């Protein structure tokens with residue numbers, strides 16, 4: 154068990170010419186389930202490999218607890234604990250199962266290396282295999298397994314150890330939807346049971362939202378925002394974060410800000426909204442300028458009539474089972490709206506009322522959040 | 526409409542599959558000419574072998590007086606018994622030199638290939654280029670210094686001296702060959718083994734070697750063939766003729782053509798005996814030429 158601290162870490166694949174990760178600073182608490190989230194190629198795996206000790210950063214430090222694991226400066230290493238001595242378990246994006254071993258041998262390999270007694274290995278492997286429904290497969294060779302089975306073996310192999318850090322690189326990528334939900338649930342449960350510090354890499358925001366204690370959202374080698382799933386969802390620090398979390402995506406309306414009789418008006422051209430009092434202070438500097446207004450699809454409701462509503466034309470309906478996704482036109486713009494009613498609305502002309510408490514306002518130039 | 530088109534297309538597809546292409550007459554003639562040429566080359570290639578085979582079963586008198594490719598009139602094993610008498614000791618020597626020389630060079634080559642192919646260290650490219658250069662180094666160029674060294678070690682005229690020479694001079698070739706095979710072992714496996722608590726040489730022993738058995742066998746067989754047929758080291762690093770301590774079969778066979786005149790049947794029988802072990806090894810190896818032993822390591826399919 155250990156916390157993980159990263160200080161000013163830069164990682165480069167070309168000796169410092171360009172950085173894949175640029176001055177990364179991060180604190181992961183002991184026992185925390187931390188998710189590295191971000192689009193493909195943003196440096197999630199690179200960050201994880203650096204923590205594992207499979208990669209030497211160009212500069213910066215990595216601590217497990219208060220023990221220094223990696224310290225490099227200008228491409229020169231000062232302290233470096235090799236991966237086999239870091240006591241980590243890892244599941245790779247490629248499963249990396251040993252083809253010369255059976256499932257049982259694969260799962261027990263790390264324990265055997267640590268010279269754990271044979272009965273103990275058998276016990277741990279059997280226990281973990283049962284949890285992951287691998288019991289019948291234990292004596293098979295890797296080549297005889299399906300993709301989903303291989304992934305479960307890779308997970309099981311990591312879970313049988315009691316590592317101080319548990320690293321998972323997109324471990325559910327190749328499972329079908331049903332199994333993915335199940336393994337996701339199991340994984341989270343096991344992690345809480347073992348209370349082992351876990352870093353989980355994914356590009357899937359649903360996985361991140363459902364599993365994480367702590368999300369680190371990366372893009373282009375920088376941390377866009379970190380915090381609890383709710384922090385990121387309710388208070389996205391910039392437009393990228395707002396767009397990356399939540400399905401369907403947040404709707405963004407470019408608006409100009411006008412001051413009329415002491416109130417601020419957001420004018421999108423096709424509609425005008427009176428800004429609520431709690432954003433007044435944030436909007437003041439933008440008077441006469443543009444802002445981007447973000448409204449999540451679930452933050453609309455249908456209004457009968459009234460102020461602060463948006464006229465819209467129904468385009469199409471997607472039933473979700475418990476709700477409906479309505480695609481509506483506001484002027485020329487198609488906007489998604491999640492409607493929680495029993496029956497889909499029948500009229501084509503409607504008035505949408507956004508939840509003014511949950512507005513997101515961004516500066517169109519810096520893309521940064523304006524309101525608190 | 527759409528469905529119709531699909532139906533049409535699949536009918537056409539079936540027709541294309543079952544269609545027997547009837548060749549034009551000049552194509553048929555061309556084919557015959559091709560085959561004639563191939564058969565001609567085959568005959569040229571196999572004729573010496575055939576001649577050696579039939580002559581080895583003749584008496585010496587018959588071998589001298591009849592056409593070398595005619596079947597023996599009186600089937601005789603006298604060539605074989607004579608050749609075996611002369612070759613017995615040297616065959617055993619050759620076998621020892623071949624097996625240990627090949628094993629030695631494969632072992633050294635495998636270690637080099639692993640270190641060079643899977644790890645980065647200072648000057649690793651320099652090492653590799655030096656090895657490549659050594660692969661193309663002609664034996665003749667280093668014979669004199671080699672002889673001096675072997676003599677210094679007290680291994681002149683000793684089969685272990687020849688084993689040593691082959692182990693070391695086979696190493697660059699083995700390294701090059703095995704490096705190719707090792708590059709197919711996914712890096713992910715090696716990373717995983719590190720995470721599982723293994724150091725560089727534990728990974729070599731537990732993961733790399735067991736997953737590249739085919740590579741080891743192929744390289745071993747390759748080395749066996751070249752050492753078995755090799756003459757230069759055998760000639761230079763040991764005494765020949767009367768009182769030789771480490772005669773090898775290739776050299777002894779050549780001495781059949783010598784002072785007492787040529788016993789053609791013996792010579793041919795000797796050649797057959799020398800060819801046999803490599804033939805057996807190749808047939809045996811066919812079993813191992815099954816590709817795809819890494820399948821399932823890193824992908825879903």
Ligand SMILES: Nc1ncnc2c1ncn2[C@@H]1O[C@H](COP(=O)(O)OP(=O)(O)O)[C@@H](O)[C@H]1O
Pocket residue numbers: 166173191192193194195196197198199200
């Ligand atoms: N071995 C490598 N050599 C050079 N560039 C690499 C290497 N591995 C990754 N990269 C680059 O670094 C960036 C981050 O990669 P990675 O960490 O694998 O992203 P992610 O896991 O988030 O998809 C990508 O632009 C990728 O092209």
Ligand SMILES: [Mg+2]
Pocket residue numbers: 197198199246322
């Ligand atoms: Mg990745």
